[in-house]
Amino acid sequence: MSLDTNTNVVNKNEEFKPLIVAFCCNWCSYAGADLAGTSRLKYPANIKIIRVPCSCRVNINFVLRAFQNGADGVVIAGCHPGDCHYSTGNYHTRRRFSLITNLTEYIGVEKERFKVDWISAAEGNKFATVMNDILEDVYKLGPNKKLRDARWKI
Amino acid sequence: MENITKKIRAVAKQALIDKEVDKILGWKKGDLWSDSYPVFITKPEDTDTLIWDLFCINNLSKFLIKELTKHDKIGIFIKGCDSTSFNQLLKDNRINRDDVVLYGIPCEGMVDPEKVKKIMLNERVREIKKHENNFTLISKNKNIDVSGEEIKYDKCITCISPNPVVYDQLLSDEVENSKHSGDRFKRIEEIEAMSPDQRYNFWKGEFQRCIRCNACRDICPACSCVKCVFDNEDAEVSGKAKTEGEDTFFHLVRAYHVAGRCVDCGECARVCPAGIPLDLLNRKIIKDINEVYGEFNAGMDSTTPAPLVTFKLEDTDTFSKKGGK
Ligand code: SF4
Ligand code: SF4
Ligand code: SF4
Numbered sequence: 001m002s003l004d005t006n007t008n009v010v011n012k013n014e015e016f017k018p019l020i021v022a023f024c025c026n027w028c029s030y031a032g033a034d035l036a037g038t039s040r041l042k043y044p045a046n047i048k049i050i051r052v053p054c055s056c057r058v059n060i061n062f063v064l065r066a067f068q069n070g071a072d073g074v075v076i077a078g079c080h081p082g083d084c085h086y087s088t089g090n091y092h093t094r095r096r097f098s099l100i101t102n103l104t105e106y107i108g109v110e111k112e113r114f115k116v117d118w119i120s121a122a123e124g125n126k127f128a129t130v131m132n133d134i135l136e137d138v139y140k141l142g143p144n145k146k147l148r149d150a151r152w153k154i
Numbered sequence: 155m156e157n158i159t160k161k162i163r164a165v166a167k168q169a170l171i172d173k174e175v176d177k178i179l180g181w182k183k184g185d186l187w188s189d190s191y192p193v194f195i196t197k198p199e200d201t202d203t204l205i206w207d208l209f210c211i212n213n214l215s216k217f218l219i220k221e222l223t224k225h226d227k228i229g230i231f232i233k234g235c236d237s238t239s240f241n242q243l244l245k246d247n248r249i250n251r252d253d254v255v256l257y258g259i260p261c262e263g264m265v266d267p268e269k270v271k272k273i274m275l276n277e278r279v280r281e282i283k284k285h286e287n288n289f290t291l292i293s294k295n296k297n298i299d300v301s302g303e304e305i306k307y308d309k310c311i312t313c314i315s316p317n318p319v320v321y322d323q324l325l326s327d328e329v330e331n332s333k334h335s336g337d338r339f340k341r342i343e344e345i346e347a348m349s350p351d352q353r354y355n356f357w358k359g360e361f362q363r364c365i366r367c368n369a370c371r372d373i374c375p376a377c378s379c380v381k382c383v384f385d386n387e388d389a390e391v392s393g394k395a396k397t398e399g400e401d402t403f404f405h406l407v408r409a410y411h412v413a414g415r416c417v418d419c420g421e422c423a424r425v426c427p428a429g430i431p432l433d434l435l436n437r438k439i440i441k442d443i444n445e446v447y448g449e450f451n452a453g454m455d456s457t458t459p460a461p462l463v464t465f466k467l468e469d470t471d472t473f474s475k476k477g478g479k
Contacts (some may be wrong), residue, residue: 001182011348026242052289058233060406060407060410061383061403061407064402064403064407065403068399068403081411082467088465091158091465091466091467091469092462094465094469094471095447095461095462095469095471095472096462096466097471098408098442098446098470098471098472099439099442099443099446099462100410101472101473102438102442102472103352103406103409103410103438104406105436105438106345106346106353106435106438107353107354107357107402107406108350108351108352108353108354108355108357108358109350109354110350115473116471116473116474117473117474121334146354147399147402148399149397149398149399149400150397150398150399151395151397
């Protein structure tokens with residue numbers, strides 16, 4: 001895929017294959033992804049899962065670097081509030097990423113590209129839905145050109 | 155202002171003679187009408203260089219981190235914004251309250267020399283006279299009367315704490331807070347009202363001028379980690395390439411790292427040689443914290459925990475129901 005950063009137009013001859021990076025907490029959301037897999041639920045192959053000990057391990061650097069290095073959308077998924085395996089991690093996630101969601105939107109990144117959600121180990125269905133939804137949104141938006149590092153090639 | 159200058163000199167001299175403190179941090183006059191800069195004094199006879207005028211804008215609090223490694227007890231003059239910065243340093247455990255003597259100065263706002271130069275264009279300014287909230291700019295050929303709003307720093311027009319919030323001794327009567335009545339979130343709301351692409355282009359235009367000089371990091375009282383994420387080569391976050399992506403990365407990470415601890419002193423934007431309005435990034439975070447987690451002004455005291463180191467079970471968020479706004 002080639003990007004024309006000046007005109008914001010994707011080369012029409014090449015098909016746009018979005019790349020979504022999903023940071024999933026080890027205890028709930030990653031197990032949710034497993035369940036989606038073993039239940040043979042359909043979710044797109046464009047999702048690259050990165051397993052983290054807890055959703056609060058993810059910081060703004062991870063998200064920005066993912067966007068810079070080729071992601072068109074980023075998801076952060078953790079246990080539902082109250083279910084964190086470290087008791088309080090996702091409460092911190094909730095506050096931090098509330099601010100970061102607004103901050104990235106404030107500098108002009110479309111809010112549909114960046115999602116935070118709670119997915120438990122029993123919610124294989126929800127995992128598939130969340131991933132399908134963001135993929136659909138990102139398809140509509142087209143490739144992420146705003147935060148991409150100009151030096152990065154895929 | 156002359157009265158306060160006299161008091162500053164007397165207080166500093168006495169404190170050094172009595173050996174109450176072994177160093178004084180204050181301001182002195184430079185060569186130009188608009189130059190007032192920080193000065194460190196250890197000898198009682200040098201205290202006559204100390205001043206207080208319309209240009210004592212430098213926040214002295216951050217110097218304490220380094221100076222307190224060399225001295226046991228330091229006397230420092232602080233305005234409102236310096237005092238909130240001081241509280242932030244206390245809260246972050248960078249300094250000890252017992253090692254510092256604070257001489258508080260209620261502040262009526264400082265004059266931005268750049269704004270004065272724009273009004274006087276090619277005229278050489280000689281002097282600025284203050285009457286109440288108005289000023290007369292005096293040059294060889296003409297006098298121009300202006301209001302405070304026209305020549306004060308932006309951060310002073312929207313200042314929420316002109317009176318020191320912490321001090322050992324106050325050098326004059328408190329000033330009225332209502333003089334500083336500008337709406338500090340007006341500009342933020344204007345940017346929020348733009349389309350995503352407009353916002354992106356606005357920030358891109360600002361960020362790309364960044365020369366990564368780090369002045370904004372150095373001056374900031376909330377930016378005081380011993381080891382900074384930007385200096386950590388192993389973490390691969392210290393990219394120095396002059397690309398759009400790196401510029402955005404630097405600015406978002408810097409702004410977010412002081413979230414909940416930024417005292418809105420505006421120093422980052424003031425010292426930026428590229429004129430990037432960094433305060434518009436930090437103040438956006440303050441606005442969001444106020445809206446989502448309740449009004450919080452960092453530095454008002456030295457004990458209330460910052461919103462990002464705590465939480466409530468019933469907190470709301472910005473990413474689910476309303477989907478990010
Ligand atoms: S921000 Fe407030 S305390 Fe600081 S210099 Fe301006 S008016 Fe004075
Ligand atoms: S002071 Fe300005 S130019 Fe220097 S690093 Fe900060 S934003 Fe960039
Ligand atoms: S980020 Fe800027 S306004 Fe906030 S505390 Fe630091 S220097 Fe002051």
